Amino acid sequence: MFKRYLLRRLVHVIVLFAGISAFSFVLLELAPGDFLGEAKLNPQMSPATLAALREQYGLNKSLEQKYLSWIESAARGDFGISFTYNLPVSKLLLPRVRKTLQLTLSALVLSWLIAVPLGVWSAAAQDGSVDRAVGVAISALLATPDLVLACFALLVAVRLRAFHSANPVLPIAVLALGALPILLRHVRAALVEVANQPFAQAARGNGISGTQLWFRCLLPAAANPLASLFGLSVAGLISSSLLVEVLLGWPGVGPLFVEAIAARDFYLVVDSVMLSALFLSIGTFLGDILLYVLDPRIRVE
Amino acid sequence: MDVVNSAPPSLSVRGLTKTYHTQRSLLSRKRIEVHAVRGVDLELPAGNTLAIVGASGSGKSTVARCIAGLLQPTSGEIWLAGRSLVSEGAAHRHVQFVFQDPGASLNPRFTVADALLEPLMAVRSSSRLSRFSVAEALQQAGLPATVATRLTSQLSGGQKARLAVARALAALDASGPAILILDESLSSMDLSVRAQMINLLVDLQERRGLTYILITHDASLAAHMADEIAVMAEGVIVKRGPHV
Amino acid sequence: MLRVDDLGVTYRAGKSDLPVARNLSFEIYPGEVVGLLGESGSGKTTTALGLLKLLPMSAALKGHARFRGVELMEASEATLQRIRGAQISFVPQEPLLSLNPVIRVIDQVSAVVRAHTRLTGGECRQKARAVLEQVGLDTERLHRSYPHQLSGGQRQRVLIAQAIVCRPSLVIADEPTGSLDAESEQAILVLLRSLVDQLGASLMLITHDPRILAAIADRVMVMYAGKIVESGRRAEVLEAPLHPYTRGLLQCVLDKPEGGGKPRDRHLPAIEGGLPDFGEIPPGCPFEPRCHDRLPCCREAEPAAVLSGSQQIACFLYGRRQ
Numbered sequence: 001m002f003k004r005y006l007l008r009r010l011v012h013v014i015v016l017f018a019g020i021s022a023f024s025f026v027l028l029e030l031a032p033g034d035f036l037g038e039a040k041l042n043p044q045m046s047p048a049t050l051a052a053l054r055e056q057y058g059l060n061k062s063l064e065q066k067y068l069s070w071i072e073s074a075a076r077g078d079f080g081i082s083f084t085y086n087l088p089v090s091k092l093l094l095p096r097v098r099k100t101l102q103l104t105l106s107a108l109v110l111s112w113l114i115a116v117p118l119g120v121w122s123a124a125a126q127d128g129s130v131d132r133a134v135g136v137a138i139s140a141l142l143a144t145p146d147l148v149l150a151c152f153a154l155l156v157a158v159r160l161r162a163f164h165s166a167n168p169v170l171p172i173a174v175l176a177l178g179a180l181p182i183l184l185r186h187v188r189a190a191l192v193e194v195a196n197q198p199f200a201q202a203a204r205g206n207g208i209s210g211t212q213l214w215f216r217c218l219l220p221a222a223a224n225p226l227a228s229l230f231g232l233s234v235a236g237l238i239s240s241s242l243l244v245e246v247l248l249g250w251p252g253v254g255p256l257f258v259e260a261i262a263a264r265d266f267y268l269v270v271d272s273v274m275l276s277a278l279f280l281s282i283g284t285f286l287g288d289i290l291l292y293v294l295d296p297r298i299r300v301e
Numbered sequence: 302m303d304v305v306n307s308a309p310p311s312l313s314v315r316g317l318t319k320t321y322h323t324q325r326s327l328l329s330r331k332r333i334e335v336h337a338v339r340g341v342d343l344e345l346p347a348g349n350t351l352a353i354v355g356a357s358g359s360g361k362s363t364v365a366r367c368i369a370g371l372l373q374p375t376s377g378e379i380w381l382a383g384r385s386l387v388s389e390g391a392a393h394r395h396v397q398f399v400f401q402d403p404g405a406s407l408n409p410r411f412t413v414a415d416a417l418l419e420p421l422m423a424v425r426s427s428s429r430l431s432r433f434s435v436a437e438a439l440q441q442a443g444l445p446a447t448v449a450t451r452l453t454s455q456l457s458g459g460q461k462a463r464l465a466v467a468r469a470l471a472a473l474d475a476s477g478p479a480i481l482i483l484d485e486s487l488s489s490m491d492l493s494v495r496a497q498m499i500n501l502l503v504d505l506q507e508r509r510g511l512t513y514i515l516i517t518h519d520a521s522l523a524a525h526m527a528d529e530i531a532v533m534a535e536g537v538i539v540k541r542g543p544h545v
Numbered sequence: 546m547l548r549v550d551d552l553g554v555t556y557r558a559g560k561s562d563l564p565v566a567r568n569l570s571f572e573i574y575p576g577e578v579v580g581l582l583g584e585s586g587s588g589k590t591t592t593a594l595g596l597l598k599l600l601p602m603s604a605a606l607k608g609h610a611r612f613r614g615v616e617l618m619e620a621s622e623a624t625l626q627r628i629r630g631a632q633i634s635f636v637p638q639e640p641l642l643s644l645n646p647v648i649r650v651i652d653q654v655s656a657v658v659r660a661h662t663r664l665t666g667g668e669c670r671q672k673a674r675a676v677l678e679q680v681g682l683d684t685e686r687l688h689r690s691y692p693h694q695l696s697g698g699q700r701q702r703v704l705i706a707q708a709i710v711c712r713p714s715l716v717i718a719d720e721p722t723g724s725l726d727a728e729s730e731q732a733i734l735v736l737l738r739s740l741v742d743q744l745g746a747s748l749m750l751i752t753h754d755p756r757i758l759a760a761i762a763d764r765v766m767v768m769y770a771g772k773i774v775e776s777g778r779r780a781e782v783l784e785a786p787l788h789p790y791t792r793g794l795l796q797c798v799l800d801k802p803e804g805g806g807k808p809r810d811r812h813l814p815a816i817e818g819g820l821p822d823f824g825e826i827p828p829g830c831p832f833e834p835r836c837h838d839r840l841p842c843c844r845e846a847e848p849a850a851v852l853s854g855s856q857q858i859a860c861f862l863y864g865r866r867q
Contacts, residue, residue: 197642198637198639198642198643199642199643199644199645199646201599201637201643202635202637202643202644202704203645203656204599204629205597205599205629205630205634205635205637206629206630206634206635206656206657206660206707206708207626207627207628207629207630207631207657207660207661207711208630208656208657208660209626209660212656212659212660216656217645217648217656220645220647220648221645221646221647221648223647224647294647295647296646296647296691297646297647297691297693356726356728357726457586458585489723489724491584491585491753492584492753492754492755492794492797492798493584493793493794493797494584495797496796496797518726518727519727519799520727521799521800522799524799525799
């Protein structure tokens, strides 16, 4: 039964991925200009040279042709060339991917590790003064855009002379803080809802209380919405990491991506988007697996 | 009693079967067949009460839903006063279904009057609408006229049950046979409320010649209310008669 | 063992107070089965939850309830947690809703053990396994099931297992046969009686169906609109009821058919009217508006409980008004 569920979710993920790839191709095509746009303005370039370059870079193929040839070469492991750097894209992206993953995975783990216990605590202490204080802090954090958060962190770090662009602590902290409010709110809401159900009262009636009640009885029952949230939190982290990396100078995919967009470095952009889509799909897939493991009701066909 | 028995049968069911096909999963080809009802015959004269008794899973609810037109039978015939219910699809005009916990089938945001008018709006029969009187319907069900403007959620359990019956009656076509199916409707009621409901149902039957099909697992309720009892097990009727 | 004195539960809803249970006084002795008979809205479940202080914050409790030397109304939450499940346990209604949907039944039973003892996980499971077998769920497959995979009767047995695993002295069961058909009902009642006898515990059985109490109760208390209107030995209350409400209620019970075949009047001598709204209870006896035997004094004051033989009854027809 598990295999069938996995297969179903895998098909989902593949369709998702295909959809994203096609969609991003279309968007990129729609964006005005291409890599050689700047070169066109250069009076020293003759139209003939331009046309030849275009041909070489494959920029005058139609959208479908570009898409299909990309898929074809990707299947062979050839992800295209970066026009700016004149290097294969994979060589450029791979080291950067490692850096980005270092940030996002750590932030993922950290934010969930804080959100779950804190969420349990505030649900258990519902409407107490602590709960309210935490609620206010979280709302403030939620209202703060990632940009502002990153700049603020940067400011503080620089003032404290503690900033070093190779130190991952600051970017991880910023990412985690950015992701925390939503997670915390959902954890708390899911737990409060579960705590009002008849079986929670029945458990209390049997004398179950404290950490045993919250962590071994109520949290598993609240896992369903949280497992779905897991996939979404991965998505959120990927998009925030872009911004944070650029602002804090972390050598991940983010800065490269931004640069590539500005330069219309087609394949670099496309492949970066694909990479993000891949992480998103993996995150969603992991969320589905988590759901299967945590909620036995999903297992009923 | 004799007069009723020699009247032409109102409801006639022949060879009713209902088989469900369920697939194991999205990717499997194997289908499982569930034979919920395997050949059931019934004769029910107008104005009588039939009780179908059985344990859960015996198929009694499925039979009731087929008669009410809520389910399409796999095979078999259902005739009501000479017309086939299955092929004509007009079952709802003559057969109404009252569910277990009748109060739960009422929309809590409706007023009592809305709840009564709802089935008439659904069939869009302006002639029936103009002839319908909320006050009269309430009175027949033993409810005071003042509840017409209250929300259904504000009624007591007993009042909700009465309203569910009144609504079922409102949905029936006044001309022609009228059958009310009660699927475990009296099962989880408080005893005093149930007694009142039984009295109401008996009165209505006497006054309007209603026919009842009572689905229940409670043998003493069946014995009290029914002219005939059919015992079902595993999709077939295993015993039948005025007393079991 | 349990002595309740003048217990009252009042819900605060906005500006009004709803007295859901009033002036409840009764005793439960070791080893007996006491039935609490009442219809919806009589306050029976609220009474039980109130004893264990499981009611929401909006409920105000007053009065006394002394259990084995502990005053429950003044006990700390920690003391109550120790008592719940281990000395007084509660079997709630609606088995499907009262069980955790994502945890296997054996783990749900061991959770109760873990809450009250310092045994290891394995030892808790062992105890859980033993008690599940005692209630009739004896295969490993059943133990490892989730609640939605079990039938109604099986779920009820799991709830009972949870309630007895720590060998309590008092088990309170709320409508244990509510959603079950006739055979399962019988089986559960037999199980309850035998378990209670084995444990030497007392059982308080809450129900609206007198037939259940006729089967296993020793004493019966009848509740109406938040008050106990009659109590006494089972045979007396169920066969020779004194209070007009009890009499009316018992007349609504359907007997097994005697056979015959003669057309009989199917009307029942039902009690007219319905329960009063809790916000609008008039002074005087709460049953008075529906009572056939009412006296003028019934409207003015509430009757106190008096003894009539070995039965206690709160009605002006018996005994004198103070």
